[in-house]
Amino acid sequence: xxxxxxxxAARMAESLMKRNGLLTARWSYDYGVVWxxxxxxxxxxxxxxxxxxxxxxxxxxxxxxxSIRDYNFDAFNLDYVCNGRQLLYLYKKTGEEKYRKAADMLxxxxxxxxxTSDGGFWHKKCYPYQMWLDGLHMQAPFYTEYCLMTGDDEGxxxxxxxxxLACEHTFxxxxxxxxxxxDESCAQLWSDxxxxxxxxxxxxxVGWYMLGLADVLELLPENHPxxxxxxxxxxxxxxxxxxxxxxxxxxxxxxxxxxxxxYRESSGSCLMVCAMLxxxxxxxxxxxxxxxxxxxxxxxxxxxxxxxxxxxxFLAKTCHGAGLGGRPDSYRxxxxxxxxxxxxxxxxxxxxxxxxxxxxxxxxxxGA
Numbered sequence: 202x203x204x205x206x207x208x209x210a211a212r213m214a215e216s217l218m219k220r221n222g223l224l225t226a227r228w229s230y231d232y233g234v235v236w237x238x239x240x241x242x243x244x245x246x247x248x249x250x251x252x253x254x255x256x257x258x259x260x261x262x263x264x265x266x267x268s269i270r271d272y273n274f275d276a277f278n279l280d281y282v283c284n285g286r287q288l289l290y291l292y293k294k295t296g297e298e299k300y301r302k303a304a305d306m307l308x309x310x311x312x313x314x315x316x317t318s319d320g321g322f323w324h325k326k327c328y329p330y331q332m333w334l335d336g337l338h339m340q341a342p343f344y345t346e347y348c349l350m351t352g353d354d355e356g357x358x359x360x361x362x363x364x365x366l367a368c369e370h371t372f373x374x375x376x377x378x379x380x381x382x383x384d385e386s387c388a389q390l391w392s393d394x395x396x397x398x399x400x401x402x403x404x405x406x407v408g409w410y411m412l413g414l415a416d417v418l419e420l421l422p423e424n425h426p427x428x429x430x431x432x433x434x435x436x437x438x439x440x441x442x443x444x445x446x447x448x449x450x451x452x453x454x455x456x457x458x459x460x461x462x463x464y465r466e467s468s469g470s471c472l473m474v475c476a477m478l479x480x481x482x483x484x485x486x487x488x489x490x491x492x493x494x495x496x497x498x499x500x501x502x503x504x505x506x507x508x509x510x511x512x513x514x515f516l517a518k519t520c521h522g523a524g525l526g527g528r529p530d531s532y533r534x535x536x537x538x539x540x541x542x543x544x545x546x547x548x549x550x551x552x553x554x555x556x557x558x559x560x561x562x563x564x565x566x567x568g569a
Contacts, residue, residue, distance in 0.1 A: 209506065209514065210242055210560035216513035217553050218254065224550070225261040228271040230283035230339055231551040232258070238557030240290055245561050252294070259287055259300075267302020274306065277314050277326040279336040282307050285343035289350065308347050311340065317385045320359075321366040328526060330385040332367050334406040338413035338472075345417045361427035364414055368434050371398060376456045377441055378402035379410065381535065382525055391525045391535030399535045402455040403523060408472025408555070411438060415476035418485060436486050439477050443493050449500025453520060454540045462541040467505040467518045468552035471559045474498045478562035491566065498563045501556070507547075519552035520545055 217235065224232040236255045243251035262270045272281055285307040292300035315323040317330055322340065324333040341360050348356030370383035381399040384392035391399055414435050421428050445455050450470040452463050474497045481491025505517050521544045525535050533539055 208564070209502070210238070210557050210564060211246070213506075213514050213516070213553060213560065214238060214242055214251070214557050216515065217550075217557075219513055220548065221550070223254070223258045223261070225258055228262060228269060228281060228284065230280040231549075231554065233284040233287060234551045234554030235557070236284070236287045236554075238554045238561065240287070241558055241561040245564065255287055256291055256295075259284075259291060263288070263299050263303050265299050267299050267306060269303050269306065272306075274310055275326070277310065277323065279314070279322060279324055279339040281339075282310065282343050283339040286346065289343070289346050293350075304343075304347060307343065311344055317366075319366060320362060321370070321385075322363055324382070331382055331389070331525075332370055332385075333382040333525070334367060334371055334379060334410040336409075337364055337367050338409035338416075341413045342416035342420065345420050349420060357421070357425070358427060360417065361421075361431055364410075364417065364431060365434070367410065368438075373398055373402070373456075376402060378445070378456055379407055379438070380456075381406045389526050390532065399525060401457065401535065401537060401540060403540055404451045404453055404455050404466050404469030405472065405520060405523070406469075407438075407442070407455065408451075408469035408476070411435070411442070411476035412472045412479075412555075412558075414438075415479045419479060419483060432485050435476075435480060436490070439480070439486060439490050439494075442473055442477075443490065446497065448504065449497050450504055454537055457537055460537065462537075464541070464545070465504055465518065466520050466545075467501065467516050468520065468549065468555055470497070470501050470505070471516070471552060471555035474501055475555060475559035475562050478559060478566050482562060482566050495563065495566065498559060501559065506556070515547050516549070516552045516556050517547045518545060519547065519549035521549060 239251040239255050285304050288300045288304040315326060321332045323329060324331050324336045341364055344360040345357055371379040373380050380401060381403040384397045387394050387397045418431055447465055450465050451473060453466040454463050457463050474494055477490055477494035480486040481494055507517055508514050523540055523543045524533050527533055
């Protein structure tokens with residue numbers, strides 16, 4: 202059994218840079234997950250290389266006029282908003298207007314984002330009337346940070362509302378878990394015809410939601426009217442997640458423990474651990490949850506973190522992607538069989554980025 206490996210945030214980040222170089226191929230949310238890890242490393246260590254890695258990549262996307270290469274406003278895709286955190290980060294660090302202008306465009310998307318009847322953002326224009334847990338990580342932290350920066354409290358409250366609505370609509374009383382998504386129209390084959398909920402609790406979707414919620418709580422002043430309700434949601438969710446751990450980490454399909462084909466999955470585990478460690482560091486959850494989260498981080502290392510002969514590290518057992526609906530010829534029906542059929546592998550950017558973030562939080566919590 203592996204013992205805790207120190208300074209793995211930096212070692213994993215160095216390994217990722219060696220394998221992938223700058224992340225410049227497309228405007229993609231998984232890049233943002235990696236860049237958030239680099240932000241955390243820069244804050245932890247003060248080393249310029251982590252900041253430069255983000256800026257050098259983002260400068261291949263952002264024009265002097267604030268335009269963003271490969272970004273499609275009219276798709277109303279919440280995934281496109283995720284990298285807005287780096288735009289705000291670079292604007293605050295450098296004062297360069299191009300980053301603010303690009304962030305303004307993402308904020309404008311949210312002003313026009315299609316909504317459910319009670320005000321929840323559609324996940325994408327091509328997924329009408331649907332809220333996915335994934336989308337809360339993609340938009341809520343950026344939305345909150347932008348609106349706090351501009352003094353737009355109505356926007357801050359709306360960001361909090363998105364988190365509350367998603368939690369309410371995806372909660373399944375029978376399992377006590379939040380399932381992957383909700384379809385207000387109940388028109389999708391994956392949605393329950395009465396409740397609109399997806400059939401299963403996908404681990405990474407819950408991880409996305411938890412880290413999005415934790416990032417918003419980190420940004421919000423404690424005296425903000427929305428803070429207490431959001432903190433209570435997080436504590437309830439964290440306690441339930443600790444009850445459904447498997448070997449200290451989390452399953453691909455959390456409501457189906459022991460079912461043939463289910464497996465321990467790394468990216469969802471890293472996202473949940475990161476979220477709980479962050480809330481423990483801020484003092485927003487009971488101490489015993491923080492202690493359990495540290496145990497789970499060490500379990501993540503034992504289960505998923507490996508080293509190549511050249512010394513580079515990698516994260517294994519990451520589900521490459523899972524969604525719901527889509528084209529009729531490749532429709533994702535949200536069944537158990539679907540979730541366990543998606544490809545699993547190593548070196549995945551979003552899993553690796555989530556691990557780097559979790560490792561930084563562990564080092565901050567423990568002084569490791």
